[in-house]
Amino acid sequence: MAATTKEELELMLTERAQSLTRQARLAAAVFSQYSQEQVDAIVKAMTTCAIDNAPRLAKMAHEETRMGVTEDKVLKNLVASEFLYAQIKDKRTVGVIKELPELNMVEVAEPIGVILGLAPVTNPTSTVIFKSICCAKTRNSIIFSPHLMAAESSNLAAKLLYEAAVAAGAPKGFISWVDKSSRLRRLSEILFSHPEVDLIFATGGTQMVKAAYSSGKPALGVGAGNTPVYVHKSCNVPSAAMEIIISKTFDNGTECPSEQTLIIDREVADELIEEFRRCGCYICNEEEVEKVADAVIDARTGGMNYRLVGQPANLILEQSGIKVDRHIKMILCPLKGELRQHRLAVEKLMPVLGYVLVDSVEEGINRSLDINYGGGTGHTAGIFSEDDAVIERFADAINAGRIIVNSPSSIGGLGGVYNHLNTTLSFGCGTGGGNITTDNVGIKNLINYKRVPRRKNYLISFQTTKNIYSNPGSIEHLKSLKCKNAFIITSRSASRRGHLSMVTENLPAGCHSDAFTDIGTEPDFSTIQKAVQAMRFSKPDAIIALGGGSVLDAAKIIRLFYDYPELDVKELAVNFLDFHHRMVEFPQVMKTQLVAIPTTSGTGSEVTPFAVLKDGYRKVSMIDECMLPDVAIIDAQFTKSLPRDITSDTAFDALTHALESLVSTFSSDYTDGLALEALRLIFEALPATLKNPSSILFRHKLHNAATLAGMAIGNASVGVNHALAHALGARFNIPHGRANAVFLMSTIEYNSQIPSKFVSIPCYPLWVADRKYARAAQFVGLKEEAVADAGPYAGYILALRRAVYDLGRLAGQPLSVGELGIPLEEYMAALPELVETAFNDMSVRSNPRYTLAPEVVELFKGAYAPRERP
Amino acid sequence: MINNEMRVRILGQLDRGVDEIDKMLISGDGPLEIDFSACTFVAVDGLEWLEELMLRADSAKRSVHFVNVPPVIYKVFKISHIESLMRACGGVSSNKSSKGPVC
Numbered sequence: 001m002a003a004t005t006k007e008e009l010e011l012m013l014t015e016r017a018q019s020l021t022r023q024a025r026l027a028a029a030v031f032s033q034y035s036q037e038q039v040d041a042i043v044k045a046m047t048t049c050a051i052d053n054a055p056r057l058a059k060m061a062h063e064e065t066r067m068g069v070t071e072d073k074v075l076k077n078l079v080a081s082e083f084l085y086a087q088i089k090d091k092r093t094v095g096v097i098k099e100l101p102e103l104n105m106v107e108v109a110e111p112i113g114v115i116l117g118l119a120p121v122t123n124p125t126s127t128v129i130f131k132s133i134c135c136a137k138t139r140n141s142i143i144f145s146p147h148l149m150a151a152e153s154s155n156l157a158a159k160l161l162y163e164a165a166v167a168a169g170a171p172k173g174f175i176s177w178v179d180k181s182s183r184l185r186r187l188s189e190i191l192f193s194h195p196e197v198d199l200i201f202a203t204g205g206t207q208m209v210k211a212a213y214s215s216g217k218p219a220l221g222v223g224a225g226n227t228p229v230y231v232h233k234s235c236n237v238p239s240a241a242m243e244i245i246i247s248k249t250f251d252n253g254t255e256c257p258s259e260q261t262l263i264i265d266r267e268v269a270d271e272l273i274e275e276f277r278r279c280g281c282y283i284c285n286e287e288e289v290e291k292v293a294d295a296v297i298d299a300r301t302g303g304m305n306y307r308l309v310g311q312p313a314n315l316i317l318e319q320s321g322i323k324v325d326r327h328i329k330m331i332l333c334p335l336k337g338e339l340r341q342h343r344l345a346v347e348k349l350m351p352v353l354g355y356v357l358v359d360s361v362e363e364g365i366n367r368s369l370d371i372n373y374g375g376g377t378g379h380t381a382g383i384f385s386e387d388d389a390v391i392e393r394f395a396d397a398i399n400a401g402r403i404i405v406n407s408p409s410s411i412g413g414l415g416g417v418y419n420h421l422n423t424t425l426s427f428g429c430g431t432g433g434g435n436i437t438t439d440n441v442g443i444k445n446l447i448n449y450k451r452v453p454r455r456k457n458y459l460i461s462f463q464t465t466k467n468i469y470s471n472p473g474s475i476e477h478l479k480s481l482k483c484k485n486a487f488i489i490t491s492r493s494a495s496r497r498g499h500l501s502m503v504t505e506n507l508p509a510g511c512h513s514d515a516f517t518d519i520g521t522e523p524d525f526s527t528i529q530k531a532v533q534a535m536r537f538s539k540p541d542a543i544i545a546l547g548g549g550s551v552l553d554a555a556k557i558i559r560l561f562y563d564y565p566e567l568d569v570k571e572l573a574v575n576f577l578d579f580h581h582r583m584v585e586f587p588q589v590m591k592t593q594l595v596a597i598p599t600t601s602g603t604g605s606e607v608t609p610f611a612v613l614k615d616g617y618r619k620v621s622m623i624d625e626c627m628l629p630d631v632a633i634i635d636a637q638f639t640k641s642l643p644r645d646i647t648s649d650t651a652f653d654a655l656t657h658a659l660e661s662l663v664s665t666f667s668s669d670y671t672d673g674l675a676l677e678a679l680r681l682i683f684e685a686l687p688a689t690l691k692n693p694s695s696i697l698f699r700h701k702l703h704n705a706a707t708l709a710g711m712a713i714g715n716a717s718v719g720v721n722h723a724l725a726h727a728l729g730a731r732f733n734i735p736h737g738r739a740n741a742v743f744l745m746s747t748i749e750y751n752s753q754i755p756s757k758f759v760s761i762p763c764y765p766l767w768v769a770d771r772k773y774a775r776a777a778q779f780v781g782l783k784e785e786a787v788a789d790a791g792p793y794a795g796y797i798l799a800l801r802r803a804v805y806d807l808g809r810l811a812g813q814p815l816s817v818g819e820l821g822i823p824l825e826e827y828m829a830a831l832p833e834l835v836e837t838a839f840n841d842m843s844v845r846s847n848p849r850y851t852l853a854p855e856v857v858e859l860f861k862g863a864y865a866p867r868e869r870p
Numbered sequence: 871m872i873n874n875e876m877r878v879r880i881l882g883q884l885d886r887g888v889d890e891i892d893k894m895l896i897s898g899d900g901p902l903e904i905d906f907s908a909c910t911f912v913a914v915d916g917l918e919w920l921e922e923l924m925l926r927a928d929s930a931k932r933s934v935h936f937v938n939v940p941p942v943i944y945k946v947f948k949i950s951h952i953e954s955l956m957r958a959c960g961g962v963s964s965n966k967s968s969k970g971p972v973c
Binding site for chain 1: 917
């Protein structure tokens with residue numbers, strides 16, 4: 001029944017749209033089950049059909065549209081089938097389509113669903129062939145909305161390919177089309193906004209493409225073209241002339257990437273123009289240019305006259321009132337005056353080509369930009385040049401999705417024939433042309449990519465000082481050191497205790513030495529600079545660091561700035577979240593060897609890649625493998641005269657290192673072993689050393705414990721305890737080990753509770769801090785305490801905390817902030833600053849419990865009151 | 871038939887209507903259960919027949935349930951946006967619940 005009223009007509013069109021989209025929807029659903037092999041068989045059958053029917057469809061398209069050249073349309077149909085097939089036949093579009101083993105990731109294809117495909121009047125059959133094959137390859141359904149002036153040929157192409165596809169097993173209804181009628185445009189509009197259409201694949205006139213983008217649906221569109229082609233003086237002129245003629249006359253210039261304005265170096269202009277003339281082109285004089293412009297440009301819009309699109313040159317000359325009595329391939333118009341204002345400096349989809357002459361590469365690029373930004377931004381440009389530098393400059397300046405080199409820009413832009421661009425009939429123009437892509441749009445744009453990233457294999461490595469000499473008396477190893485000029489970095493107290501002479505007496509025979517003895521308890525950068533300055537005079541080939549943690553840390557930094565004076569301390573101290581992704585780059589190789597001789601049993605700096613420097617009220621850390629000393633001499637003779645308080649402070653530093661590295665998110669089997677043995681040695685040797693301070697045996701064990709714990713933190717890092725201690729130590733000038741000790745009871749308890757927030761770090765897949773503390777307790781031989789209504793590890797954790805408490809009390813070690821003698825008011829006044837400093841300390845990044853700011857506050861507050869045995 | 875409930879299994883490809891099920895719909899009066907565990911493929915004609923079956927079942931006031939639907943087939947039902955098929959699976963339609971792209 002024919003519709004009579006406007007409403008009835010609208011209802012009928014809506015029902016037709018519903019019918020088209022429903023069959024496409026069902027086909028898309030069914031297509032989701034197809035395997036790659038099934039899809040490829042269908043694509044092959046469709047391609048064969050397209051090749052077989054290429055001449056028939058080309059002839060029909062030409063007859064229906066009266067545009068272009070039948071022979072060229074045959075070529076376009078073949079490019080859209082044969083060339084496309086060659087490019088896509090082996091591509092995977094089903095299931096896993098890409099494996100990225102280096103990223104531990106795969107990509108899996110998900111079809112788009114239902115696509116509304118627009119087909120233009122200029123390429124009515126090749127576009128349909130291209131889009132149909134692409135949709136089959138990607139398991140999508142497509143509904144074609146053809147151009148009214150080309151609907152018969154477009155729809156026949158769709159029908160032929162659909163029948164071939166179904167015969168090869170494709171789902172019923174996966175290709176459909178809007179029939180030619182006076183309501184075609186309205187039906188297309190309804191489809192634009194139909195809820196069952198998933199994507200609009202728009203190729204066609206600017207208005208249709210804009211309508212597609214305005215539909216609110218995802219759309220793949222194309223932009224307008226206006227291709228500038230720069231003919232540089234270095235090119236092969238006769239070849240350039242022929243390629244340009246091939247391109248601009250291809251299908252009578254209907255290809256939108258085809259040349260629109262030539263920018264010709266004056267040096268080769270005469271030769272090029274003469275070659276054009278010789279090959280059958282018509283070169284207009286100034287008067288004729290105006291006549292051609294009057295004919296091919298629509299005076300109302302300033303754009304091309306659509307009646308002449310795809311028409312032969314002779315017809316255009318005739319319409320321009322220019323009489324010629326021979327066959328003309330192409331019309332060339334010199335564009336005089338201001339190029340940007342010239343009527344012919346626009347897209348002309350016909351064999352009419354403007355040209356200008358230029359005197360330099362700069363001018364050539366600028367005039368090309370005038371055309372490029374004059375209506376064709378993002379589309380296509382071309383260049384003829386044998387000079388790679390000129391090509392690179394041109395490509396850098398021009399905004400075009402494809403910049404065709406020494407080839408016809410029209411057929412070159414299609415891809416696959418003259419180059420390895422993806423074959424397409426849809427030229428993405430990027431944001432310059434109002435599009436989402438600059439691709440030669442094809443199958444890759446018709447797939448939803450599902451990325452399946454597997455968990456990263458986090459790189460766990462282990463580094464430490466290469467040569468470690470660890471027995472009492474090992475200072476004698478210095479004698480075998482290969483050096484002629486040693487620079488000893490130490491503190492004044494080392495000299496007083498006779499340590500300096502122990503070193504100098506053991507230097508190799510003939511080795512000259514200088515000493516810098518001004519390293520204080522917590523050196524700042526000015527001290528580093530002084531030492532470096534002193535070394536510039538001395539020119540040593542070895543640095544010997546002799547002292548506690550501050551001296552050893554300072555020596556690492558001094559060596560760094562001595563070897564690489566151009567480094568910037570602020571850049572090196574930039575914080576980081578993950579060692580593998582940090583911004584800072586340290587030198588790969590150190591030039592001067594560094595020997596570390598610790599005189600306390602605490603920091604383990606002789607085997608760590610860390611160095612801490614005081615910067616006002618905060619401490620900055622530098623961390624890199626290059627900071628590791630080359631040699632460590634762990635000789636307990638240097639510690640036998642250590643006072644009781646320093647012995648205890650430094651032992652508690654080592655104890656903290658062992659406990660924090662054990663539960664660190666970066667801990668590994670390697671660091672666990674070191675941390676556990678360090679703990680065992682400390683619990684055994686500290687009481688014995690305190691009881692018998694001159695016992696070299698227990699000093700030796702304590703010294704080894706500090707080094708083992710140093711190796712553990714050197715690879716597993718520390719935790720929140722250090723963040724708190726760094727802040728407290730810097731603010732109240734508390735020795736590092738002592739500052740660590742006052743928080744230890746709190747942080748063991750804190751870290752052994754199920755975190756209020758888990759740490760998100762790939763190398764820490766399971767929170768295990770509680771069982772690791774329990775394991776530590778068992779390893780040092782503690783007995784499980786009775787704890788009611790607690791978790792499975794609570795008894796051992798309590799035993800560990802009691803053991804730490806008992807050890808602290810035995811050593812007379814302050815175990816709370818209040819026990820340090822800091823007044824409560826002063827402490828509370830400093831609390832905001834302490835919290836901020838601790839929260840920003842890198843140490844918290846490897847803590848097993850994600851440390852929230854309010855929790856830092858509570859840790860500081862909870863650490864003030866004198867401790868009682870837990 | 872168990873407890874007045876009719877059960878039937880789809881074997882292999884569902885590329886057309888299944889006469890046996892059509893007859894069961896006419897002859898019986900209890901719930902009809904269609905087992906998809908051995909179904910390997912659903913074609914467009916199969917989908918259209920299932921939709922029609924659901925319409926006829928509604929008219930006959932018979933309830934039809936799909937059971938043991940493999941994910942591949944279940945996804946076909948999802949993509950097809952046929953509400954009645956999702957109801958037969960005991961799920962909700964994929965297109966009706968969505969109000970557009972969300973982040």
